[in-house]
Amino acid sequence: MAAVAADSAAAAIPASSEERERQREAMPGLDEQWRQVENGRERPLRAGESWFLVEQQWYKQWEVYVKEGDQDAKTFPGCINNAGLFEDQISWHLREGLLEGDDYVLLPATAWNYLVSWYGLEDGQPPIERKVIELPGIRKVELYPIELLLVQHSDMETALTIQFSHTDSLELVLQTAREQFLVEPQEDTRLWIKNSEGSLDRLCNTQITLLDASLETGQLIIMETRNKDGTWPSAQLCGMNNMPEEDEDFQGQPGICGLTNLGNTCFMNSALQCLSNVPQLTEYFLNNRYLEELNFRNPLGMKGELAEAYADLVKQTWSGYHRSVVPNVFKNKVGHFASQFLGYQQHDSQELLSFLLDGLHEDLNRVKKKEYVELCNGAGRPDLEVAQEAWQNHKRRNDSVIVDTFHGLFKSTLVCPDCGNVSVTFDPFCYLSVPLPVCSRRVLEVFFVPMDPRRKPEQHRVVVPKKGNISDLCVALSTHTSVAPDKMIVADVFSHRFYKLYQLEDPLSGILDQRTPSRDYNNSYYGLILFGHPLLVSVPRDRFSWEGLYNILMYRLSRYVTKPTSDEDDGDEKGDEDDDDSEDSSSDEEKEEVPGPSTSSSVQETEQEQAGPSSGVSSRCPFLLDNSLHTSQWPPRRRRKQLFTLQTVNSNGTSDRTTSPEEVQTQPYIAMDWEPEMKRRYYDEVEAEGYVKHDCVGYMLKKSPVQLQECIKLFTTVERLEKENPWYCSSCKQHQLATKKLDLWMLPEVLIIHLKRFSFSKFSREKLDTLVQFPIRDLDFSEFVIKPKNESAPDLYKYDLIAVSNHYGGMRDGHYTTFACNKDSGQWHYFDDNSVSPVNENQIESKAAYVLFYQRQDVGRRHSQTASSDTPASPASGSIPNPEIMDVN
Numbered sequence: 001m002a003a004v005a006a007d008s009a010a011a012a013i014p015a016s017s018e019e020r021e022r023q024r025e026a027m028p029g030l031d032e033q034w035r036q037v038e039n040g041r042e043r044p045l046r047a048g049e050s051w052f053l054v055e056q057q058w059y060k061q062w063e064v065y066v067k068e069g070d071q072d073a074k075t076f077p078g079c080i081n082n083a084g085l086f087e088d089q090i091s092w093h094l095r096e097g098l099l100e101g102d103d104y105v106l107l108p109a110t111a112w113n114y115l116v117s118w119y120g121l122e123d124g125q126p127p128i129e130r131k132v133i134e135l136p137g138i139r140k141v142e143l144y145p146i147e148l149l150l151v152q153h154s155d156m157e158t159a160l161t162i163q164f165s166h167t168d169s170l171e172l173v174l175q176t177a178r179e180q181f182l183v184e185p186q187e188d189t190r191l192w193i194k195n196s197e198g199s200l201d202r203l204c205n206t207q208i209t210l211l212d213a214s215l216e217t218g219q220l221i222i223m224e225t226r227n228k229d230g231t232w233p234s235a236q237l238c239g240m241n242n243m244p245e246e247d248e249d250f251q252g253q254p255g256i257c258g259l260t261n262l263g264n265t266c267f268m269n270s271a272l273q274c275l276s277n278v279p280q281l282t283e284y285f286l287n288n289r290y291l292e293e294l295n296f297r298n299p300l301g302m303k304g305e306l307a308e309a310y311a312d313l314v315k316q317t318w319s320g321y322h323r324s325v326v327p328n329v330f331k332n333k334v335g336h337f338a339s340q341f342l343g344y345q346q347h348d349s350q351e352l353l354s355f356l357l358d359g360l361h362e363d364l365n366r367v368k369k370k371e372y373v374e375l376c377n378g379a380g381r382p383d384l385e386v387a388q389e390a391w392q393n394h395k396r397r398n399d400s401v402i403v404d405t406f407h408g409l410f411k412s413t414l415v416c417p418d419c420g421n422v423s424v425t426f427d428p429f430c431y432l433s434v435p436l437p438v439c440s441r442r443v444l445e446v447f448f449v450p451m452d453p454r455r456k457p458e459q460h461r462v463v464v465p466k467k468g469n470i471s472d473l474c475v476a477l478s479t480h481t482s483v484a485p486d487k488m489i490v491a492d493v494f495s496h497r498f499y500k501l502y503q504l505e506d507p508l509s510g511i512l513d514q515r516t517p518s519r520d521y522n523n524s525y526y527g528l529i530l531f532g533h534p535l536l537v538s539v540p541r542d543r544f545s546w547e548g549l550y551n552i553l554m555y556r557l558s559r560y561v562t563k564p565t566s567d568e569d570d571g572d573e574k575g576d577e578d579d580d581d582s583e584d585s586s587s588d589e590e591k592e593e594v595p596g597p598s599t600s601s602s603v604q605e606t607e608q609e610q611a612g613p614s615s616g617v618s619s620r621c622p623f624l625l626d627n628s629l630h631t632s633q634w635p636p637r638r639r640r641k642q643l644f645t646l647q648t649v650n651s652n653g654t655s656d657r658t659t660s661p662e663e664v665q666t667q668p669y670i671a672m673d674w675e676p677e678m679k680r681r682y683y684d685e686v687e688a689e690g691y692v693k694h695d696c697v698g699y700m701l702k703k704s705p706v707q708l709q710e711c712i713k714l715f716t717t718v719e720r721l722e723k724e725n726p727w728y729c730s731s732c733k734q735h736q737l738a739t740k741k742l743d744l745w746m747l748p749e750v751l752i753i754h755l756k757r758f759s760f761s762k763f764s765r766e767k768l769d770t771l772v773q774f775p776i777r778d779l780d781f782s783e784f785v786i787k788p789k790n791e792s793a794p795d796l797y798k799y800d801l802i803a804v805s806n807h808y809g810g811m812r813d814g815h816y817t818t819f820a821c822n823k824d825s826g827q828w829h830y831f832d833d834n835s836v837s838p839v840n841e842n843q844i845e846s847k848a849a850y851v852l853f854y855q856r857q858d859v860g861r862r863h864s865q866t867a868s869s870d871t872p873a874s875p876a877s878g879s880i881p882n883p884e885i886m887d888v889n
Contacts, residue, residue, distance in 0.1 A: 027118050030066040040111030045132045045139040047167075052112035053094075053104045053128035053143075055082045062115075079120040082128060092126050098143065106141055133167045135211075142166060146210055147217045150177045153192075153224040153233055166211040170203050173210070177223040188226035188288065188315070192234070193219060200234075204304060205296040230316035235329070250321060255282075255822050257317040258324035258834035262331055263344035266833055270816035271353040272327065273831040274803040274853050276317060277820035278750050279863045284401050285311045286318060293364045293400070301362035302337045309333040310360060324834035349805045349816045350433075350754050350851050357430055361402035370397045378424030383411065387745055387787070390426035398428075406430050409746040411786060414727055414738045421731035426745060431752035431851075434711040436768050438759075439703065442466045444473060444511060447493075447602040447691065448481055449536070453558045457533075457602070457691040461699050464508055471504040473511075474603065480696055483605055489536060493602045496530035497653060530653060532688055536604040546646060553672065554643075560687035564641060643682055644672040705771035708852075711755065712784055716743055743786045749859045751781075751799055753852040758811065767811055771847045776801045779854055795861070799854035806848035819844045823863065 027033065045051075062077040085104055087093045098104060107115070112127070121127065133142045142165055149159040150173075160180050164173060174191055183189055191203040193215070200222065203213060215221075224234055255277065259269040276282055284290060290311055294304040309330045316325050335342040338355050373393040378386045391409055398407075407428050414423040441463050448458045462476040474485035492500040492511065502510065535556055539549060554561065649671040674683065718741045721727055726735035757768045782789065782797040790796055803820040818831040819839065830839045 033114070033118065034063075034066045036114055037107070037111045040108045040114075041106070043108055045141065047132055047134040047139055049132045050109050050129050051106045051132060051141045052109065053082065053085060053130065054080060054107055054112070054115070055084050056102060056104055057084065058082070059105045062119075077119060079122045080115060080125075081122045082125055083122070085128065089124070094128070094144065096144075131165050131167070133165060133211075144217075146215055148173065148215065149218065149220045150180060151220060151222055152177075152181050153222055156222070159220070164210055167209050169209055170206040170213060173221060174206055174223070177221070181223065183223075183225060190224050190226075190232075192222040192224060194222065204308070205294070206291075207294075207296070226315070228319065229321035230312070230319035232312070250323060252320050252323065253822065253825060254318040254320040255824065256829060256836055257322050258831060258836045259317075260324055260326040261833040262326070262328060264346045265327075265331060265344065266816040267347045267349040268327070268331065268334070268341075268352050269831070269833055270349045270805045270818045271356065271851075272313065272330075273818035273820055274349075274805050274851065275353065275356065276314060277803045277823065278405065278853065279802075279823035279855070280749065280859065281401065281405055282314055282318060282823065285314045290364060290401070293366055295363055295365045295368065297368065298362050298365055301365065302333075302359050304363050305333055306337060306356075306359045307363035310356070323836075346814070348758075349807070350431075353752070353805075353851065354431070357402055357406060361398065361400045364400040364402065366399040367397055373397055375425065378422075383424070383426075383745075383786075384788070386424065387411070387426045391428070391746070394428045402430075403428075405750050406748050406752065408744070408748040408751070411743040411745045413741045413743070416727075416729040416732060416736050416738050418736060419729065419731045421729050423727075423730070431754055432712070432715065433754040433756055434715040435756050436770050436772065437706050437710055437714060438466070438768065440466055442508070443699070444508070445697070446473070446477065446490075448477060448483075448694075449533075449602055449604040450481075450483075451605040453556050456559070458694050459691055459697055460694045461697045463699075466508070468508045469504065470502045470506045470508065473508060474504070477603055480694055487605055488603045490603050491536070493534060496532060496534065497651065498534050498536075549646060549670070550642070553646075560684040560690075561643065562682045562684070564643070564682065641678075642675075643678045644674045646670055646672060703770055705773050708753070708772055708774040708779070711772065712753075712781075716741065716784060744781065744784050745787045747781060747785060747797070747856070749856050750802075751854045751856070753854065755850055755852070757807065757850060767807075769847045771845075772849060773845060774801065774849065774852060776841050776844065778857075793858065795856065795858035798857045800857055800860055801844070801852065802855045802860075803853035804844060804849050805851035806846065807850040808848050816850075817848075 028036070058077055058081055061075070065075040065077055068075060082104075083089070085094055085098060087095050095103075100106060116127075130141050130143060130145075132139055145163045145165055147161055147163050150162055151157075151159045162173075162176055162180070164176075170191060174189060177183075177191070178189060191206070192200045193203055193213075195201055203221075224232060226232055259272060261269065290307060294307060295301055296304045313325065313327055313330050316322060331341075334352075334355070337359065341347060341352065341355070373396055376386060376389050376393060387409060394407075395403070407430055410427045410429050412423075412425050412427055415421070442465075443461055444464055445459065445461050448460055450457075458481070460477060460480055462473065462480070464472050464476050470490050471485065473490060474488045477483075477488065478485045490502040491498050492502070500510075535553070537552060537556055539552060542548075554563065647670065649669050651669050653669070653671050718739050720739050721737050723737065727738040727740075728734070729736045729738065755772055757770075759766050759768060777800045779799040779801070780797060781799065782794070785797055801821070802823075803818060806817045806819065808815045808817070817833075819828060820831060821828050828839050828841055828844065830837050830843075
């Protein structure tokens with residue numbers, strides 16, 4: 001061994017003795033060499049620091065050389081030689097299974113540099129440099145880095161082998177792939193990994209390390225480059241293509257792109273088109289600034305998936321290569337994170353917009369770990385101080401492009417009605433939901449049914465207080481009929497029965513303008529088929545018998561029921577012996593309810609009957625008579641043929657009980673069971689359905705248009721809290737129905753105004769079709785913002801309209817569309833799902849306007865100065881469908 005070592009050392013010693021002497025003279029003393037190298041080895045490991053491997057055999061020889069203190073040639077180690085650590089001298093890969101202390105020693109960079117300067121490195125050998133990595137609970141030198149195979153999606157055959165540290169980020173892998181494959185800076189790319197099953201998985205979060213992503217040596221990493229039309233090649237391969245069939249060579253104005261209706265998704269399309277036409281937000285996504293701010297670990301977010309799906313949609317619609325896009329990927333992503341939007345039911349565009357803004361904010365929140373922040377109360381401090389503190393606290397937890405663009409600040413003032421305690425807080429908002437001035441009156445259409453059988457029912461249209469009672473309806477109708485209000489009974493008639501009887505003190509809100517689905521039942525009950533209109537009669541007690549009741553009803557029906565003649569009375573009565581199972585001709589003659597208003601309210605006069613002599617007893621028993629066909633046992637046979645039989649029933653006409661007239665008081669509904677032949681011969685169905693229209697039916701309650709500023713002023717009006725939502729007073733120590741006032745303190749760059757057209761209460765649901773007139777330009781908020789004004793910057797309070805979400809139709813059906821101004825051309829367009837057409841500004845204002853998007857003028861001016869286009873195109877003439885005849889989905 002000594003001879004071999006001597007020969008090896010001799011080979012590394014300079015050939016001439018003069019050169020050997022110069023090298024040795026340049027070296028520090030052996031003791032100094034040992035001190036410098038060993039001191040370096042004793043330093044602690046620091047993450048990211050470089051350490052070097054030296055073969056154990058060479059290092060041991062060097063130790064002998066310096067420890068013996070003899071610079072004789074026989075122990076001189078010569079050049080550093082790490083050949084024993086490599087698999088081969090071509091790839092220079094380290095051998096597997098190397099152990100520190102057995103195969104190699106580790107030296108910090110300073111010690112390594114000393115040895116190389118003193119002894120040199122074997123020709124052709126690369127230094128073995130390794131990084132210190134920090135793992136959970138430990139720091140170590142990474143001996144074996146990860147070797148990944150990088151390929152392009154378009155060329156899976158050509159792979160590059162690149163080494164990375166376990167602590168390198170996926171972003172470094174992506175940047176390396178972009179550099180290696182010469183991808184242009186403006187092109188979008190993303191990474192996929194081929195897993196052990198052979199399928200591909202997205203590497204979404206490029207901010208994590210290779211260790212966190214569980215990547216291993218030899219794995220295939222695929223870089224995908226976005227197509228010029230905004231789509232990804234992988235989407236087409238996976239059958240998720242968002243594109244309908246269209247001209248491949250199409251090139252149009254970016255942003256002028258429709259969205260296909262996937263089935264009642266017009267609400268989503270409308271919200272997306274509005275948001276897509278917010279210039280600063282769209283440019284944020286088009287310029288890929290979102291990639292640096294994706295928050296994959298926010299527990300309140302959607303793992304960045306919603307933001308990525310929205311970004312893909314924006315890039316496609318603004319590529320200029322599509323007439324329309326199919327937003328199925330985005331729709332599925334929304335349904336995945338918000339179950340209320342699963343399926344294909346109609347929803348509200350404002351509700352979808354609210355979810356989308358909140359979801360994008362959390363996906364793009366720059367705050368990775370939210371700290372606890374206490375709600376700050378005014379407590380007598382100046383508003384400026386409290387507002388600034390509230391906004392700073394909000395930004396400590398919420399900082400995103402959504403906050404930058406859409407968030408403003410309210411001032412909320414609550415006053416206790418008992419002790420006068422005042423609470424002032426400042427709260428952020430993302431949009432304003434402003435009420436519409438509601439008319440205090442409403443129009444009701446009713447039918448007046450006189451007690452006089454010769455008079456036909458009358459259709460009336462009356463104006464009543466919206467928050468009035470049934471008594472107000474009777475008073476209003478009394479002016480048309482000259483019948484005293486206390487002589488009227490109000491009933492809701494539906495499906496040939498009295499649906500409900502109202503008391504005078506009942507609220508008018510109980511009478512609906514639209515029929516609810518729960519009342520749309522069939523006219524048949526347990527095989528019974530009802531026809532005609534129910535009657536309300538009063539019976540004198542001295543006539544209170546089956547025969548007396550029969551005569552009274554005949555009198556009340558005399559307008560459309562003919563009495564049999566004497567000859568007819570003597571006719572064959574065998575029909576009385578047959579079972580009346582209601583399976584007869586009356587089913588073919590079943591009547592619908594009286595045509596006219598959707599409300600089924602009818603007012604019946606309750607004056608004394610004039611059916612015959614009376615004993616003068618003034619007490620009367622009112623009865624509800626529900627026309628019905630049902631079997632009944634009539635009292636003993638009479639000589640005269642009866643047109644119908646009578647029996648007591650429940651309010652639906654389904655009871656089969658037979659009772660005496662005296663028992664009717666406990667169950668005041670009676671059914672008239674017509675024999676089919678008698679009904680055919682003596683019942684005039686046309687006359688039974690007849691009614692007349694009063695002159696008042698032509699009256700229409702005119703609705704005057706309101707200004708948007710009126711809605712905003714109403715929003716900032718003092719109101720009292722409802723019983724369901726009391727406020728806890730810190731002074732009284734109890735919940736109070738305090739007064740509340742909202743004021744606008746700070747407005748955002750883009751102000752979203754939601755017009756609250758849909759009204760919900762315990763008894764009613766309605767849509768307000770009031771025309772709200774709103775300005776296209778120069779909407780001035782200076783009178784509403786209470787924060788001290790910056791008089792040198794008036795643009796901070798002036799806004800221009802950039803988009804409108806429209807709703808046509810009623811509560812349960814309808815259709816959403818969008819008006820939007822293109823950020824590049826300045827041209828307004830009408831977006832109706834996949835159809836897009838240019839429009840003039842004078843076509844934008846309508847009763848359908850639902851959500852308005854306004855951009856602050858100083859922001860719009862900055863954008864116009866940086867826009868590539870010179871001047872906006874002049875508005876082109878266009879047309880939109882008439883909302884009165886528009887198809888709804």
